[in-house]
Amino acid sequence: MLRAVNRVLLGIVGLVLVALGGSVLAIGLGAPAPSWWLHDGRDDVLLDDAERTRWRDEGWWWPVVIAVLAVLVLLALWWLVAVLRRRRLTEVLINTGDDEEASLRGRALEQALEEEAGHLEE
Template sequence: MLRTVNRVLIGVVGLVLVVLGGSVLAVGLGAPAPSWWIHDGRHDVLLSDAERTRWRDAGWWWPVVIAVLAVLLLLVLWWLTAVLRRRRLAEVLVDTGDGAGALLRGRALQTVLAREAAELDGVAHAHVHLTGRRTAPETRVRLQLEPHVDPGTALHQLTTEALAHARNSAGLASLPAEVRLRAVKHGAERVS
């Protein structure tokens, strides 16, 4: 979801900046001002004295300005912490026995682990996030289970099959995992 929010936010901000900046540049270079443009020509100022002092005496002005700025600040801080918190492990160091080691892409290990977890009996969808250090990776696994599946059985299959295969194939001594299980929402069945 954060990837979609980032793309939409960056796209909207970029579009607004390109339209406004292009308009300011075009009017400043002598092009006729568009009909929606708030200024008349290239020698017009962006904010006149009347526009800057228009709402100064209104009692509601400063609380509204402060509230809008506070909401914007909170949204920017939320976005910034969400982006900084999303650290994925880029690579895992695999011990090859010769002392040099090999690097395994973290995204590849995530993808394989997610596919193998999704193929388990009763798992509708699996999402894997690899964190930690490259010498000691950790995983966060989210499983969406079908309604008929026992969560204990699904967890046992995940640890003995998918996680064990990932740990053994990467040559890791351990692969700690945080697993979150959720049931798939389904509609009521029709009885006739």
């Protein structure tokens, strides 16, 4: 389930970023801007002086910006750790019944259980 959600989320984020980046590149290279585009054309800046300095003198602005960016970084790190963490057993010690123990690889046990579960009636 986590894999599917992860892939869908990554796919959506990737498509949005490619669409935005491609449209900015196309307009920068001289393509006509669509009607919904925020800026007029190739020579228009993304943030003019008024937009860029609008909140500069407000005391709450920079702490809010830093807090939001910190939360985004923490969420990205949490996601990275969740994706990279291995939650599988490497090996399992099994009592063979004759006072001996055998070591079974976790991947082999996983495959055997998956195969056996596939043979069960639904």
